[in-house]
Amino acid sequence: MMSGEDMSGVLPKRGPVSDPPASVPQDCRNCGAYKLCVSLWLKSGDASLFDRVVKRKQMLKRGETLYRMGQSVEHLYVIRGGSVKTCITSEDGRVQIIGFHTAGELLGLEDMQTREHNCEARATRLTSVCEVSIDRFEELAKKDAAIQYEIVKIMSAEVRHTQELVLLLGKHNAEERLAAFLLSLSQQFAQRHYSTIEFDLTMSRSDIGNYLGLAEETICRVFARLQDDGLVTSEGRRIKLNDLERLQRIANHRSALS
Amino acid sequence: MMSGEDMSGVLPKRGPVSDPPASVPQDCRNCGAYKLCVSLWLKSGDASLFDRVVKRKQMLKRGETLYRMGQSVEHLYVIRGGSVKTCITSEDGRVQIIGFHTAGELLGLEDMQTREHNCEARATRLTSVCEVSIDRFEELAKKDAAIQYEIVKIMSAEVRHTQELVLLLGKHNAEERLAAFLLSLSQQFAQRHYSTIEFDLTMSRSDIGNYLGLAEETICRVFARLQDDGLVTSEGRRIKLNDLERLQRIANHRSALS
């Protein structure tokens, strides 16, 4: 469930902003990049250096961009709350959404090398991020194996995620793609200890379609079909998965004919 | 041109195998992973350690696998000569080719973390690889920023490559996909100082189709169409690109109607 949203980081109700620099901020504990930040914090020796590496609370309204393709990379971004989509653009302007990201994810790593953003990141709603100076981050990473480990881990996951998407686009039909998409959302929510079977989408039908290589209308129609079959209940962005088992079979087995 | 193939590493005509361990092997100079290996070699202190890290000349016949999905990762592999395809498999057995790889490329990095292969690598013809012990490699990487740099660089490129493929599958039609594919091959050959406009495919129509999310027959038909339009000449696996300019337009511009 996330109607009110995971905005604990975005709108810190208990004591805004300035924490004593000597201790890890309270609301960082729930951040997916917590370990990475702690490494930064510990290795940076004195806490003031940590503050120079990580600047907190950059706010983005729905539709605002974190960075664009071609821009030079000055920061990495950790999502504190809200949600972000990343997309790449072909020469003739066609846009492909590559991923949807939520609290705890680190964005921009794959562009660290080239120092030029290869894709665009845009908030899909009110979103808050931590800014990490790329130069200082890299400096620390050089000295700290734990940070390197995290970097490789994140990038490996990214490769795997993108490869899964290729498999989906290359070998699965519309129904299978949407089923797989819903299940992967479900798993994401599970990791965050939200409900696995009922949640709100953070993105439009159009964005889902773009991501899955389908038209917006097709997404609607497949939703309708899944609903007719009793597999899901969808009312706008509120989704309920009524039969994970059968969804799995649709996503994975060509032979699931009923 | 590569009919006789880039097998200088596979069949080392001038003095097989055992080089004096004190110097870098002659035929390593042309390897794409040269810098990485030199780093390994320099940092390993004594050359005998280098020999423990990199074991040379593992030979694979056409169709043999380097590793399979699910296998535990014991080595990374540098391709010395020949060509390898990597693919992932969905639960119900559908296979998606993710990439074609040739001399100089390092395979397996993205599975280093999990220590479990996430995809399968298979030789598409006679191929030779160097085996790199994953444990020793990781050990050295921890101490050497240059190696870390190379790792992140390779993985970044992999992410970008896979994202490009998603864009291709998600937003481009058959003709655009094949045109883009041929152009990317052309660029690869350019980097190796082979001919940009005439070369031999290392993979079957079926593999190309699989990679591009199309049927084998569609690949044939699109080849035929491109040939009719005078854009390429294809006779079996021998390809000649007659108009790079116009191919570019087909690959990138929806509006290229002639």
Add this chain to the structure above:
DNA sequence: CGCGCTATTGATGACGCTCAAGACCCGTGG
């Protein structure tokens, strides 16, 4: 020299796109 894999070409039809129209929702401003 023939077997098997690869490539080619045709006929047919399905899946998903495009275009179109209308409903709905929500924020904004009169």
Add this chain to the structure above:
DNA sequence: CCACGGGTCTTGAGCGTCATCAATAGCGCG
């Protein structure tokens, strides 16, 4: 407060691209 407007969602009709099935030709390899 209501009306307006833009964005989102939904549903329908028709069509195009590409998959599928099938048959044959070609090629390389043992």
